Amino acid sequence: MSSASELHPRQSAISAQQAARFLQQAGFSSTDSEIAAVQKLGYANWLDKEFARPISESNWNWLVSMGYDTEEFKSKGFVPPAHAAIWQRLITAPDVLRQRFALALSEFFVISIQGTALPYRHFAMAAWWDMLCAHAFGNYRDLLEAVTLSPAMGRYLNTAGNQKADPAKGRQPDENYAREVLQLFSIGLVQLNPNGTPRLDGQGRMIETYTQEDISQLARVFTGWVVPAPREAEDPEFARQPMRFIPARHSMLEARFLGASIPANTDGFKALRIALDTIFHHPNVGAFFGKQMIQRLVTSNPSPAYVARVAQAFDDNGQGVRGDMQAVIRAILLDKEARATPAPTYGKLREPMLRFLHWARSFPASAEDGKWNLGDLSNPAHALGQQPLKAPSVFNFFRPGYTPADTAIAAQDMTAPEFQLVDEASVAGYLNFMQNVIARGRGGVKADYARELAMAHDSAALVQHLNLILCAGQMREETRNAIHQAIDTINVNDDKGKSQRVHAAIFLSMSGPDYLIQR
Amino acid sequence: MKINHLPDMSRRAFLQRSAALGITGALAPWAMQLSLLGEAAAAVTEKNVDEADYKALVCIFLGGGNDHANTLVPCDAEHHAAYAAIRSSLALDRELLQEYALSPRSALGDGLQFALAPGLAPLKPLWDSQRLAIQLNVGPLIVPTSLAQFKSGSVPLPPKLFSHNDQTSIWQSGMSEGARSGWGGRMGEMLLASNRESSFTAISASGNAVFLSGRHMARYQISPRGAIPIHGVRRALYGSPRCQTALHQLITQADPNLFGNEYNRVVRRSIDAQARIDQALARSPTLKTVFDENNPLAQQLGMVARMIAAHAHLGVRRQVFLVELNGFDTHDDLLERHSELLPQLATAMRAFHDATVELGMEQNVTAFTASDFGRTLTSNGDGSDHGWGSHHFIMGGAVKGRQFYGAAPAIAVNGPDDVGQGRLLPTTSVDQYAATFARWMGVPANELAQVMPNIGNFSASDLGFV
Numbered sequence: 001m002s003s004a005s006e007l008h009p010r011q012s013a014i015s016a017q018q019a020a021r022f023l024q025q026a027g028f029s030s031t032d033s034e035i036a037a038v039q040k041l042g043y044a045n046w047l048d049k050e051f052a053r054p055i056s057e058s059n060w061n062w063l064v065s066m067g068y069d070t071e072e073f074k075s076k077g078f079v080p081p082a083h084a085a086i087w088q089r090l091i092t093a094p095d096v097l098r099q100r101f102a103l104a105l106s107e108f109f110v111i112s113i114q115g116t117a118l119p120y121r122h123f124a125m126a127a128w129w130d131m132l133c134a135h136a137f138g139n140y141r142d143l144l145e146a147v148t149l150s151p152a153m154g155r156y157l158n159t160a161g162n163q164k165a166d167p168a169k170g171r172q173p174d175e176n177y178a179r180e181v182l183q184l185f186s187i188g189l190v191q192l193n194p195n196g197t198p199r200l201d202g203q204g205r206m207i208e209t210y211t212q213e214d215i216s217q218l219a220r221v222f223t224g225w226v227v228p229a230p231r232e233a234e235d236p237e238f239a240r241q242p243m244r245f246i247p248a249r250h251s252m253l254e255a256r257f258l259g260a261s262i263p264a265n266t267d268g269f270k271a272l273r274i275a276l277d278t279i280f281h282h283p284n285v286g287a288f289f290g291k292q293m294i295q296r297l298v299t300s301n302p303s304p305a306y307v308a309r310v311a312q313a314f315d316d317n318g319q320g321v322r323g324d325m326q327a328v329i330r331a332i333l334l335d336k337e338a339r340a341t342p343a344p345t346y347g348k349l350r351e352p353m354l355r356f357l358h359w360a361r362s363f364p365a366s367a368e369d370g371k372w373n374l375g376d377l378s379n380p381a382h383a384l385g386q387q388p389l390k391a392p393s394v395f396n397f398f399r400p401g402y403t404p405a406d407t408a409i410a411a412q413d414m415t416a417p418e419f420q421l422v423d424e425a426s427v428a429g430y431l432n433f434m435q436n437v438i439a440r441g442r443g444g445v446k447a448d449y450a451r452e453l454a455m456a457h458d459s460a461a462l463v464q465h466l467n468l469i470l471c472a473g474q475m476r477e478e479t480r481n482a483i484h485q486a487i488d489t490i491n492v493n494d495d496k497g498k499s500q501r502v503h504a505a506i507f508l509s510m511s512g513p514d515y516l517i518q519r
Numbered sequence: 520m521k522i523n524h525l526p527d528m529s530r531r532a533f534l535q536r537s538a539a540l541g542i543t544g545a546l547a548p549w550a551m552q553l554s555l556l557g558e559a560a561a562a563v564t565e566k567n568v569d570e571a572d573y574k575a576l577v578c579i580f581l582g583g584g585n586d587h588a589n590t591l592v593p594c595d596a597e598h599h600a601a602y603a604a605i606r607s608s609l610a611l612d613r614e615l616l617q618e619y620a621l622s623p624r625s626a627l628g629d630g631l632q633f634a635l636a637p638g639l640a641p642l643k644p645l646w647d648s649q650r651l652a653i654q655l656n657v658g659p660l661i662v663p664t665s666l667a668q669f670k671s672g673s674v675p676l677p678p679k680l681f682s683h684n685d686q687t688s689i690w691q692s693g694m695s696e697g698a699r700s701g702w703g704g705r706m707g708e709m710l711l712a713s714n715r716e717s718s719f720t721a722i723s724a725s726g727n728a729v730f731l732s733g734r735h736m737a738r739y740q741i742s743p744r745g746a747i748p749i750h751g752v753r754r755a756l757y758g759s760p761r762c763q764t765a766l767h768q769l770i771t772q773a774d775p776n777l778f779g780n781e782y783n784r785v786v787r788r789s790i791d792a793q794a795r796i797d798q799a800l801a802r803s804p805t806l807k808t809v810f811d812e813n814n815p816l817a818q819q820l821g822m823v824a825r826m827i828a829a830h831a832h833l834g835v836r837r838q839v840f841l842v843e844l845n846g847f848d849t850h851d852d853l854l855e856r857h858s859e860l861l862p863q864l865a866t867a868m869r870a871f872h873d874a875t876v877e878l879g880m881e882q883n884v885t886a887f888t889a890s891d892f893g894r895t896l897t898s899n900g901d902g903s904d905h906g907w908g909s910h911h912f913i914m915g916g917a918v919k920g921r922q923f924y925g926a927a928p929a930i931a932v933n934g935p936d937d938v939g940q941g942r943l944l945p946t947t948s949v950d951q952y953a954a955t956f957a958r959w960m961g962v963p964a965n966e967l968a969q970v971m972p973n974i975g976n977f978s979a980s981d982l983g984f985v
Contacts, residue, residue, distance in 0.1 A: 161851065172898070189679055405699045409778065424741070425742040427749075432751075486764065504762045
């Protein structure tokens with residue numbers, strides 16, 4: 001099959017393996033019914049159907065339905081319902097593309113539950129997730145504004161409470177958000193070519209995008225915003241409203257940054273719009289944002305041409321609209337580089353939280369008490385070393401340019417962001433965690449292996465099935481044989497034996513590189 | 520051949536190991552990476568290892584950029600007044616500081632007297648007994664830089680100043696983010712010849728950081744509770760010995776995919792090292808010193824102390840460690856957050872020092888602090904913003920303590936050391952700070968540039984604090 005025909009799925013059949021591979025990039029799992037849907041619709045139509053699918057029940061509503069909105073849950077430090085809300089949504093929500101992209105966005109626009117001390121903190125986290133979902137198929141500019149004015153982000157990067165300068169007290173505006181919105185959420189540190197490579201000056205040096213002076217001036221724009229103090233928050237409602245603006249606390253000084261100028265005495269809302277428009281229209285955004293979304297969904301080392309195609313879709317969706325997320329998602333997932341047969345250096349390490357979600361969705365997990373008490377899985381030595389919305393800092397769990405030192409990956413000048421989580425302790429932690437969770441579940445959340453138990457008597461069929469739904473058919477013959485021969489020695493004359501064989505087959509399938517490297 | 524890029528000392532270590540392992544000819548390219556040799560190093564028997572000749576260097580990284588101005592605070596009337604006038608809402612009360620005033624062996628000029636922040640009280644006795652020194656205003660520089668040169672841009676400056684990830688990387692490696700090796704790792708690599716087990720030369724008890732990566736040597740990651748065993752390869756897997764064997768094969772074999780092969784390499788190191796560490800720890804003395812269960816830094820330093828206690832059984836004479844305490848990015852709530860963080864830092868450091876005394880090894884262990892950057896002297900209301908130069912602690916029995924090193928910066932906005940809002944232009948470079956530790960660890964003066972490439976740009980490569 002030529003790559004051209006792969007771009008036009010209606011003209012040629014999509015194999016189950018190809019459908020599974022696509023689904024694992026676009027979602028969390030590739031069950032038989034999901035594979036059948038992609039084969040029936042084709043890639044592009046499947047995306048359109050996902051774009052049109054209603055948003056699943058909000059994390060906010062789930063928290064309310066569970067009774068977590070009462071005064072007793074107001075305390076700043078009480079966070080378990082926040083984790084439960086996100087896990088249940090990621091595991092059960094039918095809008096998989098939206099959830100998958102929201103998760104990718106949460107690793108670009110980073111907040112962490114650790115640095116977001118607000119009353120009803122779990123609602124602030126829920127509102128953040130719901131906000132990412134609401135804008136995942138919208139426009140980047142709207143998302144950037146929602147991010148900027150979110151109480152959770154306001155608390156995390158200190159826009160909340162930020163005030164204009166007071167020369168008498170020597171007080172200056174807080175620069176945190178001004179710096180990170182440029183460095184991490186939009187344009188990055190250095191000027192980029194449309195294909196994401198750095199632009200170089202006459203001496204071959206990279207060109208920085210902004211100076212400290214740009215930051216100090218932009219910081220003036222982000223003054224005047226507040227969130228309620230704990231005693232003022234009678235209920236969680238504030239957490240899903242934009243921060244409140246207090247004109248008297250806002251700097252009315254002129255602000256010059258990135259070549260733009262906001263005149264003195266500009267109204268605070270207007271100043272914010274000018275600032276965000278300026279950032280949004282910077283030529284870096286498409287490549288800077290687009291490349292990281294490719295890395296989250298498809299591959300660690302996209303070619304510059306692939307990045308350029310995605311950046312082009314960001315710059316113009318074909319109808320003159322800049323920042324259209326649907327156009328970006330289509331460009332990422334329908335690209336010939338995403339759909340072509342992968343080379344041996346292609347792909348990425350699956351993030352630990354994606355491996356866990358893959359398990360939970362492939363063998364449909366449910367919470368017997370409805371509470372989804374999976375808890376915090378961020379301990380690398382004993383769990384996943386990763387938890388949605390709990391990165392160690394605004395720099396996410398890993399950096400887009402990370403390369404593990406002293407490896408063949410470094411020798412080839414490639415990046416492998418997810419390897420920043422890989423070390424002697426975390427590889428052991430992952431295996432031990434999965435071995436346990438596959439057999440016993442966790443916190444009352446258990447998998448349903450009915451389909452696999454029904455084929456437990458036939459090791460070859462079981463391995464072939466897992467190869468498709470877990471590895472998109474990319475399990476090597478040696479791996480299949482090793483698993484087949486090993487599980488075949490487990491006696492399946494009783495239910496216990498059948499369970500052991502199924503557990504072993506799943507664990508072995510998810511333990512090695514054939515699974516861990518998504519390609 | 521890659522080996523040609525190794526500095527002399529590392530090349531000698533490499534060749535010794537290659538010979539001892541019988542790795543020659545066609546097999547040699549496989550062994551190009553010293554860490555691979557580490558995986559097989561149990562086969563190497565080295566004679567004449569003098570176990571008493573042991574040195575450990577411990578980097579305590581304060582993640583987020585510590586507010587140096589509220590860590591080491593002027594407490595004489597004149598300088599405290601200047602400090603309090605600039606950061607009124609953040610200033611510590613002068614009365615509260617007097618108990619922690621530091622009397623150095625040679626006084627700072629101009630009547631300047633510093634005190635430790637009250638939260639650092641557990642460190643005061645170490646200062647008094649000359650186990651603690653302070654390096655003033657140290658930060659990344661490429662060449663010595665005056666304020667005029669900074670303003671006119673007439674000398675090269677470290678890239679991406681004031682950015683967390685880049686300045687962290689520059690502090691740890693000399694390069695902005697993307698650096699492939701750090702000075703802890705490079706130093707360890709140069710001292711590899713001392714170690715029978717190269718895999719335990721550079722050890723992190725915190726997260727993944729470039730500081731400990733060598734050019735050809737990987738760091739080892741230990742959890743604060745020790746090495747984590749992989750249960751599935753130690754016992755029958757779900758009751759099946761054959762599945763246990765299959766698991767071992769799948770997670771350790773070479774893989775045709777570039778990423779997959781590197782992942783399994785880490786798993787092999789994990790399995791191999793865990794067995795040896797467990798053995799070594801079991802044969803080593805149990806520490807009586809208490810490391811607070813609820814203090815993450817103390818837990819990491821407790822593990823480091825146990826590894827140091829086990830050094831003879833691990834076959835190492837030179838080790839570099841990294842531990843980390845996060846939360847120092849105090850844009851907000853500086854006073855509240857510092858009042859939690861500084862006591863955590865000080866009690867953990869104190870416990871660690873006490874443990875080295877208990878082991879009779881305080882002369883063999885030097886610890887120091889580092890951080891992304893210092894912060895602005897001005898206030899943003901209830902916090903401070905990203906800066907550059909900062910003050911840092913050096914602790915240990917070999918330290919020439921109760922002394923300040925470097926130049927005390929002027930306490931002023933728009934003063935002679937200020938690049939804006941009281942961000943300090945460093946007067947001592949990280950290269951010099953690092954080189955001083957490298958000298959103590961035994962790196963020869965003529966090979967210091969292998970550790971810190973810019974050291975030749977500075978007149979002093981030994982600051983004298985250890």
